[in-house]
Amino acid sequence: MPGLLDKRLVIVTGKGGVGKSTVSLALARAAARRGMRTILCEVSAQEHLSQVFHRAQVGYHEVELDEDLWAISIDPDESMREYVLLQLKVRAMRDLLFRLPVFTYLAAATPGLKELVTIGKIWELTLDDRKVKGGERYDLVVVDAPASGHGAGFLQTPRTFANVARVGPMRQQAETLDAFIRDRRRTGVAVVALPEEMPVNETAALERELADRVGVEVTRIFCNGLYPERFAESELELVGSVAEREARPEAVGAGAEREARLVRAACRAALSESGRATDQRHQLARLEESCAAPVTRLPYLFAPELGAEEIDVLADRVA
Amino acid sequence: MASIAELLEGKRVCICAGSGGVGKTTSAAAIAAGMAARGKRVAVLTIDPAKRLADSLGMPELGNVERRVDPELFAAAGIDPGTGELWAMMLDAKQTFDEVIRKNAPDAETRERILSNRIYQQLSAALAGSQEYMAMEKLYEIHADDRYDLLVLDTPPSPNALDFLDAPRRLLQFIEGRALQVFLKPTGLGMRVFGRGASVMFSILRRITGVDLLEDLAEFFGAFGGMVGGFRERARRVGELLADPETSFVLVCGAQDEPVAQALRFHDKLVESKLPFAGAIVNKVHYGGELGSEGADLVPALRAELGDDGLARRVAANFADFTALASHDRHNIERLAAALGTDAVIEVPYLDHDVHDLSGLVEINRYLFASGEKERAVTVAR
Incomplete structure (x- = not known):
């Protein structure tokens, strides 16, 4: 399987709540551990990173979280500023532009412009010869894309925008970005899914939509949150009978009674986990069947909140 | 713990808000089904239902109109809704926007100029906020028709729940x-x-x-x-409906840190905007054992019962995992209730199976509509 880490850019997408940010971080971590100079881009100021790495804020500048692992939080307004800065060399013109409300308005209101400059910034990060002053080359750029509220959204932006701006430098820019996103050699697209009915359907639909509307082939699908199959079918009957068992007459005293209650609860939890795990395997099979891209399985992590240790567990699996 | 029926007493509109992936659509459908089962005429407006749920409720995929859910489905689930009716609609934002233009355009020429304008086409389909605003617009329209006792709105799947409240301002600004x-x-x-x-x-x-x-x-x-001018006036009236005392916002979230933090931010915004908040639904809550049972070594007792050391260890390890999740969930729910300053926090356990039909919704409603001690005991025992 051609590795995601062989690309220059990996865009991680998927619906909200599927663990997209965690998978992005795990990918970036995996690359960094191989000695690749890696940067992880957060797009809509989610600040997940700062939680995991106990940093105040990432913000719109490249910060080093760990060895070879960098991060940036891309803010569209800042990207716009930077874009204009690179387009217009005359300082007075820039200042005039930013002072006028019309510019701010245009930037805020033109459909897709914010997303376009955001993708423009991501593109800039992947360049061998960075345009930003003092910018250094990265081996890999991992993007935690905004949740696909509805369909291809974010990745479709350059194309949408190229349709709005028929001529001019912005159209050229949009076309450049569109080609960049569709460059299968350099750009990988990963979709994160959960082994549940709706996320499976949505992932299959998203894969088709990306192909039809953006011309993007999904490189990899991550099926996140899979429960371990801890119990064999043959064991469930026994566990079930204990779960249903009445309190034993010889179990006297509060301690013994409590223990018996916990034993029943533990057996119920085992049945519940087993039921979920079976459902999940069924959905995983549907996912593999309905999608063209290879599916990588990621385990459910029982830690209530994810820290660096859990990210490392996932990093072993994603690459 | 309150019941959703108590929270919606005297309400005509229920808006389910929350970030993506927390079970908002399912909660909205369950509330609507439960209220219909209690004799109300209810319509649920949803953006993006799971196909199996939509299919099982007979929700049409296109048309942007509500359709009645077959009363036979209630009978099959063992429910007699009496005079209650459940209607469901899959909302199409683009189509709603087009309808608004058709209705408000002063003449045919203006109408065609707008509908064929490329900026409009991109705007109606893609501008952040247009989907959210059109959900409100449709809600307003159906509410004005006065055909239902209760409307339940499932808000669009935006990454950030706050986008919903911000939508009218952003759209008007544009x-x-x-x-x-x-x-x-x-x-x-x-x-x-x-x-x-x-x-x-x-x-x-x-x-x-x-x-x-x-x-x-x-x-x-x-x-x-x-x-x-007409648009601004319309938006103002939509805003009034959201703030109406007969409207109520129900926050839907999960029990992990991030969804709870999001729910609290949304609540702050509701308070700040003087919008009516009814309560919160916390989905997929883990229950395991009882508080304080973490660290208890159950392996000997399990071995005695199961007669298999390996199995006993796996059952114990699984239980320990779920107990850790359960106590973390419990902590977050207490934090949520304290910050909201209400006991109107309804917990729905992490069910053993996904929900995709009316009987699944009925199962959820055992928790949404439970209010007494007895029901609570049932819930906690799971």
Whole structure:
């Protein structure tokens, strides 16, 4: 399987709540551990990173979280500023532009412009010869894309925008970005899914939509949150009978009674986990069947909140 | 713990808000089904239901109209709704926007100019906030028809729940486009104020955006100009409906740190905007053992019962995992209830199976509509 880490850019997408940010971080971590100079881009100021790495804020500048692992939080307004800065060399013109409300308005209101400059910034990060002053080359750029509220959204932006701006430098820019996103050699697209009915359907639909509307082939699908199959079918009957068992007459005293209650609860939890795990395997099979891209399985992590240790567990699996 | 029926007493509109992936659509459908089962005429408006749920409720995929859920389905689930009716609709934001334009355009020519404008086409399909605003618009329209006792709105799947409340402002800001209108009229204020500066501006913007973009925008605002007043008025009335005492916002979230933090931010915004908050639904809550049972070594007792050391260890390890999740969930729910200053926090356990039909919704409603001690005992025992 051609590795995601062989690309220059990996865009991680998927619906909200599927663990997209965690998978992005795990990918970036995996690359960094191989000695690749890696940067992880957060797009809509989610600040997940700062939680995991106990940093105040990432913000719109490249910060080093760990060895070879960098991060940036891309803010569209800042990207716009930077874009204009690179387009217009005359300082007075820039200042005039930013002072006028019309510019701010245009930037805020033109459909897709914010997303376009955001993708423009991501593109800039992947360049061998960075345009930003003092910018250094990265081996890999991992993007935690905004949740696909509805369909291809974010990745479709350059194309949408190229349709709005028929001529001019912005159209050229949009076309450049569109080609960049569709460059299968350099750009990988990963979709994160959960082994549940709706996320499976949505992932299959998203894969088709990306192909039809953006011309993007999904490189990899991550099926996140899979429960371990801890119990064999043959064991469930026994566990079930204990779960249903009445309190034993010889179990006297509060301690013994409590223990018996916990034993029943533990057996119920085992049945519940087993039921979920079976459902999940069924959905995983549907996912593999309905999608063209290879599916990588990621385990459910029982830690209530994810820290660096859990990210490392996932990093072993994603690459 | 309150019941959703108590929280919605005397309400005509229930808006389910929350970030993506927390089971909002399922909660909205369950609330609607439960209220219908209690004899109300209810319509649920949803954006993006799971196909199996939509299919099982007989929800049409297109058409942007509500359809009645077959009463036979209630009978099959062992429910007699009496006079209750459940209607469901899959909302199409683009189509709703087109309807609004058709209804409000002063004449056929303006209507066609707008509908065929490329800026409009992108805007109605893609502008952040347009889907959210159109959900409100449709809610307002159906509410005005006065055909239902209760409307349940499942808000669009935005990454950030706050986008929903922000939508009317953002859309109006765009449509009014004052800054741009002034600028685009060659004889307008822009030219007079900026003089030569304006023509420099024009050339800069041309360089950056391409001329056609500006022309399309000018055309769009030219065509839209006459409708801005009507739009603003409409948005104002939609805003009034959201703030009406007969409306209530129900926050839907999960029990992990991030969804709870999001729910609290949304609640702050509701309070700040003086919008009516009813309560919160926490989905997929883990229950395991009882508080304080963490660390208890159950392996010997399990081995005695199961007669298999390996199995006993796996059952114990699984239980320990779920107990850790359960106590973390419990902690977050207590934090949520304390911050909301209410006991109107309804917990729905992590069910053993996914929900995709009416009987699944009925199962959820055992928790949503439970209010007494007995029901609570059932819930906690799971």
